[in-house]
Every structure is written in C-alpha cells, then in structure tokens.
Amino acid sequence: MGGHSSRTAPDLPLPHQEVVSLQGSGGRVQDRPAGYLAAANTAARLAQKCETGQVKVQLAWLPHSFQLQKGPSRHLWEIHGTFTAEGPCTLSAHFHCRERTSSSGVLRYEAADTSGPPSWSASYPAGKHELRLAGDKAIDFQRWPLEVFWKLKHKRMDVIPVVFVLDMPGVQSIVHISLEVSKEAALNLQLKLLRQKVVIDQKEYLLEEIYGLADLAKEDGAHDESSHGEPCVVCLSDPRTTAILPCRHLCLCEECARELSIGAQLRGDTCPICRGKIQHVQVFELKS
Template sequence: AMGHGSSRGEEVPFELPQQQVVSVGGAPIIGGGPGRLPAVLPAAHHETIAQVKNPLVWDKASFNVARNSSSKHLWDFSAEFSSDVPCELSVHFHCREQVGSRLLEYALADGHAPPSHTMSFQAGKHTVSLSGASAIDLRKHPLEVIWKYKARRSDVVPVVLSLIGGAVQSVVHLALDTPKVRPAGGEAVGLTCTLLRQKVFVGGREYTLQDVYGLADLGKEDNHDESAVGDPCVICLTDPRNTAILPCRHMCVCEDCSRQLRAGAAPHCPICRCDIRGMQVFDVKKP
C-alpha cells in the first residue's frame, strides 16, 4: 500500500551558450546553442517497509452483478474473499463513512437507502451472495439515486463491504453503473460493478490501498538471481528492482537507474511510457 507521489516541477526556460555542459542530478547534459534545461524531478522518496500479512483479502476480480432470472428489475450480487481468522461481514448501501473509536463506521445517507446485512464466517475462502430477498431491487431503489457514484456527493458510498476479523477491518467501496458501450442488436443492458477504493483499518489507523506492481515480490530472495524472471531492473538487468515510478506505480527499476531516469530530458516509465512525476524507493526491513 502506498500514497501518491509529488507533482512534476515546472520547466524553467534557460538560454544556453554553445556547447555548455550542465550537471543535473549527477548526470552531464550537453547543450548546443539555445535550449532549455530539463524539468528537474524531486529526489526519490525512501520508505522502509515491513511485510505484514493481511488476514482478510478480497478477490478484486470477483465483484459481480447479474440479472436475476425471476425478474428483470432484480440483480444478484456476488464477491469472494479469503480469511485466515473467523470474521464478520457487514454490507452497507448508500451510506457515509466515519472513523469510530475502534473501527470505520457507516450511517445511511438518507431514508431511501436499502437495509444493511450482516453475516459471520469461519476461516477459509468464501463467496458472498446477495440474492432472493436480499437482491438489488432497481424498482424500489433506482440506479441513479442509490447505486451510482456521484462526484458531487463523493462522501456517499453506494456499496460498502466491511470485513472484521481479529484486530483488522478490511473494506471495499463499490459502485454500480451501466456499461459505457451499449450492446448491439437490441440486447438488454447489463450492470457493471466498479471498485472505487480499498482500505484497511488497523491499530486505530486507516490505510487506503494501492497496488504497486511488483511490490509483492520485493525481498523474496536474499540472494539475487539475475536469471529470475521479473527480478532484475529492466534497464541495467543487474541490480534488483526496488523503485516504483509515480504515478503509474510500476516498480521496475533499481535505485541507481532511477537517478538516471530523473536526470533525463524527457523521463518516461520504461513499462507504460507515462510521464514520471516522482519515484519511491522501497527498502525491505529485515526481521
């Protein structure tokens, strides 16, 4: 889990005499005639991380809504999660979130919200299903009013799934909507389920989770194996990758190569080619 990086500094026009050599971030840059200095990115932020196992894990690919076969206005919802400990699940709709004394708490946004549901589970892998009397009823609770996320009411969350097990609360915020591309041939329009955010509340603190692509493999092997797939820096192919590029969050380079990227005239992520606005170096804390 990590936060957003800092924003890119603005380019400052600077007239260069012929063949002047300028050092930016330790890397020489040669200018021939009038030109500009490259935008200087802020230094990479260092963060020491410890690998902590979350006992409550949602399968983010499993969130799904499907039309109920018995009625055209009823929709069944399903999701999957795994738990290492006994846990309690609560499902809230059209609600607001607030930080309580021990947990994140949820209150109905208004009197139009559907009732909440609570259920208990033992440790293991489980499927949550809202169907039958618990199905989403678009005739009683219209899509535009209850289930869509609206930027002008960003504090109102359409669907909240809250798992509590041991000292950890694992929460996902969801929204429903119609597909951006409508089906051809007069087929019925379906619903899509979108993950808005995922967070963990533990030790009285709230952490919003974002994937750092490659973070899970960081520090798996003490002895770096250059032939291990995905381990080496994608630039030097020698040192282990330990630096994430922001805002795309691809952890694909080592710290030394990240310095060279920052010093470049037009720094881009080697994976997706997005503009680099910052970098974060992760150092694994040894147990």
C-alpha cells in the same frame, strides 16, 4: 570605536545562475541540457521512499473475484465476491452511506439518508467464503434507481454506493464499490472497485497493488547485482526497486528512475512498460 553598527546591511540580490554541466562519474564533466537542474530539483521533490515489509492480514477480500450478474428479473442484479478469514468474523454490507471513524479507530458506516437500501450483517467461521447479494439482498433498481443510489457522484464523493466490511478483533478489511454504465460492457453495466483498505490496530492502510513488489520479498537471494530478481528494464543490471506512479509499475532501479523522472520534466518521458505519464516515483526498501 571597537564596537559594531546596529544597522543590518541590506541583502544583496544574487544573480540567477543555471548549471548546464555537472560532474559525472569518473571525474568527467557531462554536459546537461538547459533546464536540467530545475528538472532534477522537481524530480527530487516528487520522489518518495517507502520501507516495505510483510504484514499478515487475517481478513482478505479477493478483489478480482467481484462480479456483477443479471438477476432473475430485469430490474434485479446480483454482486458476487470471495473473501478469506483466519478466524470467526462478521461481514456487514452498507449502501448509499458515509464513512466515519469512531473514537476507538474503527471505521463505521451510516446511511446518507433514510430512503436508501438497509444495511445487513452475517457471521462466518474461519475459511474461504463467497459473498452473494442475491434473493432478497439483490440490487433492486425498481425500488432504488441506479442513478440515485448505486453510482458514485462527483458532487457527493463522500457518499459511497456499496461498502462491504469484514470485522474481527483488531482487524477490518473493507471494499468500496460503485456501479457504472458502460457502452463497451456486454450488459451495459459494470462493477467498479473504488478502493480497498484495512484497519489494523487502529491504523488505516489503503491497499494499492504495485506490480512486481512481491518479488522484493523473495528469499532466493539478496537484491544486488547477483540477485535472482528481475533487473531494471533500462540498465538491465541493477535490481528493480522503484515504481512509477500512477501506473504502479515497479520496473526501475533508483538511479534510472531518477533520470527517467528528470526526462519526464524535460522531454515528457513515459513509463517504459505502459507508456503512461510519470507523476511520481516511489522507491521501496525491503525491511530486513
């Protein structure tokens, strides 16, 4: 008497409920289609937020400058590219290789086997320079066949066909490249930029262009309704702060992106710019 039982009451199963109407703005109840709550929960899980700011990189590849050109012989091909450096740096080229991270956080590349093309390096002063794989550095398909050394293979995704690395103290700027056969290309062979990344103070960053992200850092006004930046393409009022992935179009405000992401779950809504599939949305907040 006055005590309590040590036995725990069994959990009671709760009935499954699905909300089909939610409280909207202004106190009105807005009808929602069946499945809306589940779609909203899924959209919330897929949403990502990212604080963005400006970081100055002292070494930079110009990704659109890379070109593949026919060499003087039928089996020789040349790669051309451009980079900029704010100080003296070292450029190294590695082929048919694997990536490793050293104990100091620096990325290193080692040959996948002894039969591949040899690595090489060269020093450059500050300025804008052109990389040229030509002459004795040209790609030689007769000595190193295309299918074996220069194409990325799904069964050996860790073996990178071509890597270019720019090095200076505390900074690395890296590009991974492969060669692909294309029926649409005029020369039936094209260069494919697999990825671009930088290592700054032992932290690795994968670089992906977000179309419109640079506008967030404009100094001509704050990003509110009076912002000089482009408005959301859906509501045409709030500023664009949210990108659609994987197409990377930054074209929506956060609220419209949330509704469009829910619509992607319910109706298969797509990116309003390219009509691509919506897998995730990412909100960018400019670091002041």
